[in-house]
Amino acid sequence: MSDPILTPLYNQIIFMDMITIQSDRLKKIGTEIFKAQGMSDERAAFIAETLVEASLTGHDSHGVSYYVRYSERIKDGFIDPEGEPAIAKETPTTALIDGRWAPGQITAFRAIETAVEKAKAHSVSAVGAYNCNHIGRVGYYTDWAAQRGVVAMMFVNVGHPAATVHGGKGKVFGTNPLSVAVPTGESKPFLVDYATSVVAEGKVTVARSKGEKIPTHWTRDKDGKATDDPWAIKQGGWLLPFGSYKGYCLQLVSELLGAVLTGSRTGPDPQKTPPSTNGVFAIAINPEAFAGLDEFTRNADELFAHVKAVEPEPGARVLIPGEPEWETKEKRMEEGIPLPEEAWDGIVSLARELGLDPDRY
Amino acid sequence: MSDPILTPLYNQIIFMDMITIQSDRLKKIGTEIFKAQGMSDERAAFIAETLVEASLTGHDSHGVSYYVRYSERIKDGFIDPEGEPAIAKETPTTALIDGRWAPGQITAFRAIETAVEKAKAHSVSAVGAYNCNHIGRVGYYTDWAAQRGVVAMMFVNVGHPAATVHGGKGKVFGTNPLSVAVPTGESKPFLVDYATSVVAEGKVTVARSKGEKIPTHWTRDKDGKATDDPWAIKQGGWLLPFGSYKGYCLQLVSELLGAVLTGSRTGPDPQKTPPSTNGVFAIAINPEAFAGLDEFTRNADELFAHVKAVEPEPGARVLIPGEPEWETKEKRMEEGIPLPEEAWDGIVSLARELGLDPDRY
Numbered sequence: 001m002s003d004p005i006l007t008p009l010y011n012q013i014i015f016m017d018m019i020t021i022q023s024d025r026l027k028k029i030g031t032e033i034f035k036a037q038g039m040s041d042e043r044a045a046f047i048a049e050t051l052v053e054a055s056l057t058g059h060d061s062h063g064v065s066y067y068v069r070y071s072e073r074i075k076d077g078f079i080d081p082e083g084e085p086a087i088a089k090e091t092p093t094t095a096l097i098d099g100r101w102a103p104g105q106i107t108a109f110r111a112i113e114t115a116v117e118k119a120k121a122h123s124v125s126a127v128g129a130y131n132c133n134h135i136g137r138v139g140y141y142t143d144w145a146a147q148r149g150v151v152a153m154m155f156v157n158v159g160h161p162a163a164t165v166h167g168g169k170g171k172v173f174g175t176n177p178l179s180v181a182v183p184t185g186e187s188k189p190f191l192v193d194y195a196t197s198v199v200a201e202g203k204v205t206v207a208r209s210k211g212e213k214i215p216t217h218w219t220r221d222k223d224g225k226a227t228d229d230p231w232a233i234k235q236g237g238w239l240l241p242f243g244s245y246k247g248y249c250l251q252l253v254s255e256l257l258g259a260v261l262t263g264s265r266t267g268p269d270p271q272k273t274p275p276s277t278n279g280v281f282a283i284a285i286n287p288e289a290f291a292g293l294d295e296f297t298r299n300a301d302e303l304f305a306h307v308k309a310v311e312p313e314p315g316a317r318v319l320i321p322g323e324p325e326w327e328t329k330e331k332r333m334e335e336g337i338p339l340p341e342e343a344w345d346g347i348v349s350l351a352r353e354l355g356l357d358p359d360r361y
Numbered sequence: 362m363s364d365p366i367l368t369p370l371y372n373q374i375i376f377m378d379m380i381t382i383q384s385d386r387l388k389k390i391g392t393e394i395f396k397a398q399g400m401s402d403e404r405a406a407f408i409a410e411t412l413v414e415a416s417l418t419g420h421d422s423h424g425v426s427y428y429v430r431y432s433e434r435i436k437d438g439f440i441d442p443e444g445e446p447a448i449a450k451e452t453p454t455t456a457l458i459d460g461r462w463a464p465g466q467i468t469a470f471r472a473i474e475t476a477v478e479k480a481k482a483h484s485v486s487a488v489g490a491y492n493c494n495h496i497g498r499v500g501y502y503t504d505w506a507a508q509r510g511v512v513a514m515m516f517v518n519v520g521h522p523a524a525t526v527h528g529g530k531g532k533v534f535g536t537n538p539l540s541v542a543v544p545t546g547e548s549k550p551f552l553v554d555y556a557t558s559v560v561a562e563g564k565v566t567v568a569r570s571k572g573e574k575i576p577t578h579w580t581r582d583k584d585g586k587a588t589d590d591p592w593a594i595k596q597g598g599w600l601l602p603f604g605s606y607k608g609y610c611l612q613l614v615s616e617l618l619g620a621v622l623t624g625s626r627t628g629p630d631p632q633k634t635p636p637s638t639n640g641v642f643a644i645a646i647n648p649e650a651f652a653g654l655d656e657f658t659r660n661a662d663e664l665f666a667h668v669k670a671v672e673p674e675p676g677a678r679v680l681i682p683g684e685p686e687w688e689t690k691e692k693r694m695e696e697g698i699p700l701p702e703e704a705w706d707g708i709v710s711l712a713r714e715l716g717l718d719p720d721r722y
Contacts, residue, residue: 089651091483094485123454124485128651166680167677167678168671169672180610192610242604248682249682256551256661261512261646262651262652263651283485296621300621303617303627307526310525310530310531311530318528319527321609321613
C-alpha cells in the first residue's frame with residue numbers, strides 16, 4: 001500500500017456488506033436509544049449528534065457504532081447516563097472538571113465550553129477533566145470552539161493501551177489523540193484531529209474485514225516483528241507511534257497533559273475498568289489578544305489559498321487539514337451514511353431491546 | 362539507512378575533520394565577539410550561552426556556528442545588537458511583543474519570561490512575538506520555563522521556505538519547529554524540540570559533507586522525485602514534512618500560531634530579508650491550577666520510570682524526550698564540543714577581524 005494522502009478514509013470502516021442510512025434517521029434513533037436509558041431529551045440528542053457528526057465527517061471509527069458500546073457501558077454501570085460533571089478546582093482562566101463518569105461527551109463539552117468562555121473573558125484559558133468516559137471524536141470540540149472565534153487545542157489520553165513507545169515493545173499507551181482547530185474566514189475551518197499512533201485501530205480493523213494486508217510500519221506482531229498481517233495486533237501485537245520518534249513525543253505529551261496534569265488514569269495504569277476512559281486537556285486562545293480575529297482569519301484564508309495553489313505531486317491533492325472531513329460531510333449529508341450491515345443490525349436490535357420500534361424513526 | 366532512534370544526533374553535524382573545544386572557551390570567545398559588535402556584557406554572554414547550550418546538547422545545527430552568521434546579520438543591519446523588544450499589546454494573561462529586530466534570543470527569552478510570570482500569576486498565559494530574528498534552539502526557552510515549574514509550549518514559524526506540504530511540490534514553509542517541556546521531579550526534564558520536516562536541514566548537510574546517501578523519505582529533487590542524493594535539496598529540491606500528513610498538520614499549526622496569530626512574516630511571504638526570521642508563540646500552564654506541581658512531577662516521574670522499563674526492540678533504547686540532550690551535554694561538558702575545523706576557523710577569523718585575540722580565551 002502506498003503512503004495515504006491526507007484523508008478521513010483513515011478512519012472509515014468500509015466492509016463488504018454496507019447499507020446506507022440517512023443522518024437524520026440515525027440521529028433520531030440514537031436520541032431515542034439514549035433517552036430510553038435515562039438521559040434527558042437534550043442530553044440524548046447531543047450524544048447522538050456528536051456520534052452522527054463523526055460518521056458524517058468520515059470518522060466511522062468514532063461514529064454511530066458507539067450507540068451499542070455506550071449502551072453496554074451504561075448497563076455495566078461505567079457510564080452514568082444522568083451524571084453531572086462538577087468543577088473541582090477553578091480560577092478565572094482555568095478549570096479542573098470531575099467528570100463523575102457522566103457520558104464523556106458531556107464532560108468534554110463542558111470542558112471546551114468553559115475554555116471558550118474563559119478565553120473570551122481572559123484571552124487564554126486551560127481546562128482539564130478526569131473521571132471521564134470516552135469522549136468520541138476529539139475534533140468535534142475544538143471545531144466547535146474555532147467556530148466561536150478562538151484557537152483551540154485538545155490533548156487526550158486514552159486509558160486503553162494499544163500502541164508501543166518508540167524503540168519499545170508491547171502495548172504501552174492508548175492512541176492518545178490531539179486536535180487543533182483555528183477560526184477561518186471564507187475557508188472551511190482548519191482542523192487537525194488524529195491519533196498519535198500511525199493509524200487508528202479502526203484502520204487495521206478495515207484491512208482485517210476486507211482480508212487485506214497492511215503496510216509494515218503500522219504494527220508489530222507479539223514478538224516485535226514487522227508484519228503485514230492485520231490480525232497480529234489482535235494476537236498480542238501493537239500499533240507504532242506515527243512519524244518515528246516525533247510522533248512518540250506527542251503520544252507522551254497527550255499522556256502528560258491529558259492524564260498526569262488532570263489526575264486521570266494513565267495508560268500504564270493496571271486498573272482495567274471502566275473501559276476506554278479519556279483524560280482531557282483543552283487550551284483556548286482568543287486571537288483578539290494578538291493579531292485580532294479579523295486579521296487572523298483574513299491572513300489564515302490567504303495562507304490556505306497559497307497552500308491550495310501549491311503544485312501537487314502526480315496523483316495527489318494538496319488538502320487543508322479539515323477539508324477531507326468537510327468534503328465527506330457534504331457527500332454524506334446528501335447520500336446518507338454508509339454502515340456495515342452488522343453495525344446497523346446491532347443498532348436495530350438494541351432499539352428493540354429498549355422497547356423502541358426502529359422503523360418509526 | 363535505518364530508521365533512526367530518538368537521538369540528538371539528528372542535528373549533529375559531524376564532519377571528517379573535527380576539533381574539540383571546551384564549552385567555557387567557546388562561551389568566552391562568543392561573549393567577546395558579540396560585545397565587540399555593540400552588545401552589553403550581559404546580552405553578549407546570554408546569546409553566547411544559548412548557542413553553546415545548543416552545541417552542548419547536541420543540536421549543532423543551532424549551535425556556535427551561529428557566531429559567524431549572526432555577526433554577518435549584524436553587519437548587514439538585520440540584527441540590531443542593541444535593539445530592545447517592546448510589548449505592543451498586553452492583558453494580564455497575554456502579551457504580543459514587537460521584537461524590533463533585536464537578537465532573536467532576546468525576544469524569545471522576553472516572550473518565555475513573560476509567559477512564565479503571567480502563568481505563575483494567572484495559571485495560564487500565551488505570549489507571541491513578531492519582528493523577531495532567528496531565536497536559535499527552541500527547546501532552550503521551553504526547558505527554562507519547565508525548570509521554573511510550568512508546562513511550556515512554543516510554536517515557531519521559520520520565514521525561510523525549505524519544506525513542501527503533504528502531497529505538494531516545492532519549498533513552501535520553513536522547518537517550523539515546535540517544542541513542549543514539562544517540569545519533572547527526580548527525572549531529567551521532559552523536552553520535545555524538533556522541526557516539523559522529517560529532519561532538520563543540518564542532517565542533510567551532514568550526509569553531504571560525509572559523501573553519504575540519505576533515506577528517500579527525507580527530500581525530493583527539483584522534479585519531485587524521491588532521491589537519496591543529499592545535494593538535491595541544494596539544487597531545487599525540498600524537505601518533506603515528517604510522519605506523512607500528520608507532520609504536515611503540525612507544520613501548519615506552527616505557521617498559524619507562530620506567524621499568522623502574531624502578525625509575523627509567513628513562510629510564503631515573497632519578502633526575502635531579513636534572513637531566517639522567526640514568529641514565536643509560547644503557551645505556559647501552571648500545574649498548580651490542575652493536579653498541583655508536586656503531584657504532577659511525582660506522577661510524571663512514575664510515568665517515565667514505567668516507559669524506561671519497557672522492553673526495547675533489539676538494538677534500540679527507549680528514551681524519554683530530552684534524555685539524549687542531557688546525555689550529550691554531560692559528555693560534552695567533560696570532553697568538550699566537537700566542531701568541524703572550518704567552523705572553528707570561521708570563529709577564529711571573525712574574532713581577529715573584530716580585533717580580538719582568540720588565543721586569550
